[in-house]
Amino acid sequence: MNLYSIGKPLVALYLRFGFKIQVIGRENVPDQGGALICCNHLSNFDPPLVGTVLSRPLSFVAKEELFKIPLFGAVLRRLNAFPIRRGTGDRGAIRLAMKLLREGHALLIFPEGHRNLKHTKMQHAYSGAGFFALKTNAVVVPCAIIGRYKFRGKMKIVFGNPLNMEELKDRKLKSSEVTAIIMKHIEQLIATHTSSTA
Template sequence: MNLYPIGKPLVKIFYHLFFRITVIGSENIPKQGGVLICSNHLSNFDPPFIGVSITRALSFIAKSELFKVPVLGVLLRHLNSFPVRRGEGDRGAIRMALKLIREGHALLLFPEGHRNLNQDAPLKQGLSGAGFFALKTDAVVVPCAIIGRYKFRSKMKIVFGKPVDTMAMKNQKLKSSEASTVIMRRIQALLDEHAGPTA
């Protein structure tokens, strides 16, 4: 049973009660077709935060350890999530991601591969996965920046940038790692442009 249609409205109410949310650039996400949303990663709250900020259903990858947590693991499987074994080149997760994108779904990725809690520091180098999916599919790649801290009634901002020019990356015959670098630069540019006081 897919709980996403039920869970999304409830989570949206929760987020708007607990945080003061501003969403910028949601029009940059196409209403249909394969989409790859690439974002910085602050917290485990990020996937649902991004999910309630767009109109489309969102699939996302979560570290396999979370699926072993009682109750949480069951919920994740019914909320458009699938596991990845980090650091192992998980082929099953790669095949699933490619399948979802090619079938026209929206997929969320955190190119850094893990949470980066220091918002004042530059983003770390992105893993090659984001670049690989961008080069191997026709997905629209949308950079995303999450700004703020998940504290009660704090200001949270989520910014969706204009799509990355994936055709240029393909024409230049970039490697996956190089394409990921291009994507990370776009995310960093959004952070630099929109960062400001949050409280």
């Protein structure tokens, strides 16, 4: 057993004690094959929260600075995370993400690139999500985290319907345009499911 499989049930127990978690649309994430899960970003809790509600393991990207923290960086790597230099077109991170998706792994990314404390209004997104969606055959699933990380607060994770990538590829869209479409789907999930979350 690796650190991910050992730590996942422990983290799940902690999160379920700390928050009232509701999951919607879990069936939209395939059990096998390349899957690109694109999510809004509220907190550093987001990756473990999404990771613990899915049966399959997730890989995810995190800002390079976190990997420079002694011990913590090593733990991150063993939890299927890999670093990215934001805003630089980090070729190493891009190649690794492409490799994971093409090999049939599930990858969680946050197109905004950093935490968004506004919760409901999406920020400008980097084009990486659209690039990965166009250049691989991964299933692209929009995901919304709704709520605030306060003790025993309600948290909702919503997985939307996968995007029709064949149609988007036929339209010869740019990576930035596909990213914008992905972000629109995330916004729609937030708008649809926010009212019932206190």
